[in-house]
Amino acid sequence: MSEDVLSVANSLGVWLTAAPVAILTVIQAYLYYKQIYKTADIVDLTHDQLKRAFRAGAITAIGPSIAIFIIMVGLMSVIGAPMAWMRLAVIGAAPTELTAATVGADAVGVTFGGEGYDLYAMSVSWWTMAINGCGWLLFVGLFAHKLEAFREKMGAGDPAWLAILTSAAMIGVFGYLNGRNIIAFNGPLTAAIVGGVSMVILLKVAKKASWLKEYTLGIAMLIGMTVAAILF
Amino acid sequence: MSEKKIDDAFLHEHWTRPVVRIGMITMLSACILSFLPLVYLYIVYGVYPKLSTAITAWGLIAAVFGAMYFVEPISYYPILGLAGTYMSILSGNVSNLRLPCSAMAQEVLGVKEGTRQAELIGTMGIIGSIIVNFVAVTLAAFVGYSLIKLFPPAVADAFRSYTAPAIFGAVFGQFSLRQPELAPFALAIPIALLIFKVPVWIIILASVFGTIGIARIFYKKGVIK
Numbered sequence: 001m002s003e004d005v006l007s008v009a010n011s012l013g014v015w016l017t018a019a020p021v022a023i024l025t026v027i028q029a030y031l032y033y034k035q036i037y038k039t040a041d042i043v044d045l046t047h048d049q050l051k052r053a054f055r056a057g058a059i060t061a062i063g064p065s066i067a068i069f070i071i072m073v074g075l076m077s078v079i080g081a082p083m084a085w086m087r088l089a090v091i092g093a094a095p096t097e098l099t100a101a102t103v104g105a106d107a108v109g110v111t112f113g114g115e116g117y118d119l120y121a122m123s124v125s126w127w128t129m130a131i132n133g134c135g136w137l138l139f140v141g142l143f144a145h146k147l148e149a150f151r152e153k154m155g156a157g158d159p160a161w162l163a164i165l166t167s168a169a170m171i172g173v174f175g176y177l178n179g180r181n182i183i184a185f186n187g188p189l190t191a192a193i194v195g196g197v198s199m200v201i202l203l204k205v206a207k208k209a210s211w212l213k214e215y216t217l218g219i220a221m222l223i224g225m226t227v228a229a230i231l232f
Numbered sequence: 233m234s235e236k237k238i239d240d241a242f243l244h245e246h247w248t249r250p251v252v253r254i255g256m257i258t259m260l261s262a263c264i265l266s267f268l269p270l271v272y273l274y275i276v277y278g279v280y281p282k283l284s285t286a287i288t289a290w291g292l293i294a295a296v297f298g299a300m301y302f303v304e305p306i307s308y309y310p311i312l313g314l315a316g317t318y319m320s321i322l323s324g325n326v327s328n329l330r331l332p333c334s335a336m337a338q339e340v341l342g343v344k345e346g347t348r349q350a351e352l353i354g355t356m357g358i359i360g361s362i363i364v365n366f367v368a369v370t371l372a373a374f375v376g377y378s379l380i381k382l383f384p385p386a387v388a389d390a391f392r393s394y395t396a397p398a399i400f401g402a403v404f405g406q407f408s409l410r411q412p413e414l415a416p417f418a419l420a421i422p423i424a425l426l427i428f429k430v431p432v433w434i435i436i437l438a439s440v441f442g443t444i445g446i447a448r449i450f451y452k453k454g455v456i457k
Contacts, residue, residue: 017268025323028258029362032315039247043348053353056340057333057360064328065368067395070388073376085373091324107289123273124281128289130266135301140321141259145252147309162346164447167411169310172443174404175418181397191394192401199402214340224398229390
């Protein structure tokens with residue numbers, strides 16, 4: 001990508017126009033945070049329990065967030081810092097955004113980031129990232145509350161079954177996510193198996209040492225990652 | 233029984249309704265605001281996508297991700313609940329951050345899956361993850377180029393390549409402890425479909441709802457409870 005295009009992509013105006021969406025994620029989280037505190041009494045949760053839940057989520061997020069940090073610095077060199085910031089604070093994972101930016105360049109008939117990738121092509125890349133994100137935003141914004149009825153129907157008013165259904169959905173999602181890594185063999189397969197075995201052992205240990213519990217997933221991830229990196 | 237009914241209506245008024253209102257407003261705002269940088273490009277540089285190019289690009293990207301707009305929220309909904317779905321889809325990184333963080337909060341607090349308590353606790357875990365994630369991307373945006381030098385290349389590579397597989401394996405291990413009978417099916421379904429190169433959106437639906445279907449059979453037969 002030419003220096004000119006990248007300097008526009010990093011200009012103050014783009015920072016200012018990218019900021020509202022990035023900040024909106026925090027505003028939304030804050031609004032739900034307040035709503036949970038208001039509702040906690042109704043379902044018999046103490047404020048202390050809410051704090052512990054927040055901590056557990058925050059601690060578990062540290063490892064993956066370091067990975068996102070590293071991937072994002074790479075993304076910044078191709079789409080500029082403010083757009084990378086906005087796109088990774090919302091919906092996007094880096095591969096999705098890179099695909100959208102590339103498809104935008106394809107539609108213009110130039111190579112993403114290559115010769116001929118001018119301001120016009122960049123505007124189409126930005127358009128494609130935005131319109132793609134809106135697919136998820138619109139569907140969830142308009143129809144998420146209808147999904148609650150769908151869940152209730154599946155749950156069939158049976159709390160024991162609803163608990164199993166929730167676990168089954170989780171195992172199904174992560175079965176799929178692991179399936180991709182299993183057939184990739186080597187590094188990803190090793191990371192997945194070592195991560196999985198570590199987690200099972202850590203959770204058994206945490207039954208006796210409950211302080212360990214909130215760190216288990218973070219530690220299991222580090223062990224899986226380290227072993228895979230050393231072996232491959 | 234009647235007590236529970238009153239409770240539900242009360243909860244609907246004081247939880248579900250505000251959650252939907254906040255969700256709708258923020259999601260639709262994000263949708264509109266995400267075009268702001270394009271408005272800036274147009275006003276300052278006079279550059280904007282031609283209608284025909286814009287539509288072509290839209291068609292091309294929808295062909296890649298269009299099914300995911302529906303498949304992901306539907307598949308994740310039973311796990312995340314309402315507020316969790318709004319936040320997870322707005323903030324993204326569902327599989328590597330939101331789902332694990334929600335599950336971890338529930339694990340630490342020991343709440344029963346599928347209950348209202350679990351929903352609130354999981355949602356709180358997601359909020360914790362959003363704050364940490366926001367700090368990380370904001371640091372990356374403003375001081376990323378200088379901070380990245382703190383990571384030796386081998387360490388940066390390890391994080392880039394292996395955090396996702398390791399966390400996926402760990403979460404799978406965590407939930408296989410609860411329902412070990414389902415684990416082999418949850419792996420066999422996607423692997424078989426991946427080998428036959430079935431489109432990804434079908435594989436996600438088949439993995440989630442296939443596993444739920446098998447759980448239903450086992451539950452009815454009393455194999456799991």
